[in-house]
Amino acid sequence: MATPKLRFKEFHEDWPKTSFQNLFIFKNGINASKEQYGSGTKFINVLDIINNPNGITYDSIIGSVQVSQKDIDKNLVNYGDVVFQRSSETREEVGQSNVYLSKEPVVFGGFVIRGSAQVPYDPLFMNGLLKTDKVRDQITQLSGGSTRFNIGQDSLNKVSIFLPSKEEQTKIATFLSVVDEKISQLSQKLHLLSQYKQGMMQKLFSQQIRFKADDGSEFGEWEEKKLGEISTTFSGGTPKSTNKKFYQGTIPFIKSGEISQKHTEQFINELALKESSAKLVKKGDLLYALYGATSGQVATSQIDGAINQAVLCIRSNLNTIYLLNFFLWKKDSILSTYLQGGQGNLSAAILKEIFVPVPCLEEQTKIANFLSAIDQKIDVVSEQLEQAKLWKKGLLQQMFV
Numbered sequence: 001m002a003t004p005k006l007r008f009k010e011f012h013e014d015w016p017k018t019s020f021q022n023l024f025i026f027k028n029g030i031n032a033s034k035e036q037y038g039s040g041t042k043f044i045n046v047l048d049i050i051n052n053p054n055g056i057t058y059d060s061i062i063g064s065v066q067v068s069q070k071d072i073d074k075n076l077v078n079y080g081d082v083v084f085q086r087s088s089e090t091r092e093e094v095g096q097s098n099v100y101l102s103k104e105p106v107v108f109g110g111f112v113i114r115g116s117a118q119v120p121y122d123p124l125f126m127n128g129l130l131k132t133d134k135v136r137d138q139i140t141q142l143s144g145g146s147t148r149f150n151i152g153q154d155s156l157n158k159v160s161i162f163l164p165s166k167e168e169q170t171k172i173a174t175f176l177s178v179v180d181e182k183i184s185q186l187s188q189k190l191h192l193l194s195q196y197k198q199g200m201m202q203k204l205f206s207q208q209i210r211f212k213a214d215d216g217s218e219f220g221e222w223e224e225k226k227l228g229e230i231s232t233t234f235s236g237g238t239p240k241s242t243n244k245k246f247y248q249g250t251i252p253f254i255k256s257g258e259i260s261q262k263h264t265e266q267f268i269n270e271l272a273l274k275e276s277s278a279k280l281v282k283k284g285d286l287l288y289a290l291y292g293a294t295s296g297q298v299a300t301s302q303i304d305g306a307i308n309q310a311v312l313c314i315r316s317n318l319n320t321i322y323l324l325n326f327f328l329w330k331k332d333s334i335l336s337t338y339l340q341g342g343q344g345n346l347s348a349a350i351l352k353e354i355f356v357p358v359p360c361l362e363e364q365t366k367i368a369n370f371l372s373a374i375d376q377k378i379d380v381v382s383e384q385l386e387q388a389k390l391w392k393k394g395l396l397q398q399m400f401v
Helices: 046-051 069-074 123-129 132-144 155-156 166-205 270-274 320-338 346-350 361-399
Strands: 017-019 024-028 037-044 083-087 098-101 112-117 158-161 223-226 229-236 253-254 267-268 280-281 286-289 299-300 305-307 313-316 353-358
Touching: 046 083, 046 098, 069 353, 112 155, 123 166, 132 155, 166 229, 166 361, 223 313, 229 346, 253 270, 270 286, 286 320, 299 320, 313 320, 320 346, 320 353, 320 361
Parallel strands: 253 305
Antiparallel strands: 017 158, 024 112, 083 098, 083 112, 223 353, 229 313, 253 267, 280 305, 286 299, 286 313
16 A cells, blocks of 8 residues: 555545556567558557657557458457557667557557556556656566567566556546646647748748848848868767776767767767877867768757767858758758668768858858747747656656555
């Protein structure tokens, strides 16, 4: 028996302890051949679990599969059933869960475990409960594996939870739905602002919209110049990872995934700089990610530090924020042209050949200031969204046992 820290005043009874074994009957999903996918009955896969934190609905499900009526009957997911991710590359992500919130019949894939409800519960309450740290910690600790982590039906049966009355479950779920609606509204606002900025960049860099000088006069014609003609560029290197002395310094070592960050995972020293190709950059330098998952991302450095070979520093006489936004606008075009199928790397040689529209410095500044004003609004909404998510996380820890 236990009680939550934060509770509606009309409820006083302790929450009884139970286990998943008493709540669900577990089953693994359908393993179909690739020819069966693409049409037929909708089926829940791992991405549906991950991408719909507030519950899976029929309309949100992406995939479908052609299977017999017998297979459909054996693998039906009903309203309120819970689904779990069976396998993951990291222990922290294995066993992520979700709840199905529609009446329409769907099935589920082989990398998913379905928990069919055996006792009445509020599905939205259960969805919140399964995302609390206490439940997540149990699931991850029960998982096994080395290169991949897996969770099975027997392990899930061992997970214990505290479950209040159905009435209290519904009260909590209703309250959290209001919080979720606030988060959804902020997410939509952020999406619309990002779309607005993208649209304005398209109009500005294609010169559909032009600014005027402060005295009302027209600015001159733009030039088109290759990046290599208007900038100096350099990338860095990585000190030998086997020499641990190199990594006992105070110089932030900026990797491609950290170009917009104020903190880095690693620090190097002067000896590492001397004995490697790592190069120093200054706060405000324009940094471009060349390799890996962050290829094409660009940012102004938030710190003085050193860069590795996956980061290109671009210095020019152009307004830095103007050039930053040009590359943000150009990102998809660059990636689709030079990284077919996401394979390969960008390079300084490639970027130096890209043509950059060059208005006069005064017009560059006006464009940069206009887009920065949108960025400030985006940052405000992003912060509000993060705070709302943190608030919800705190509520989950206090309103559940």
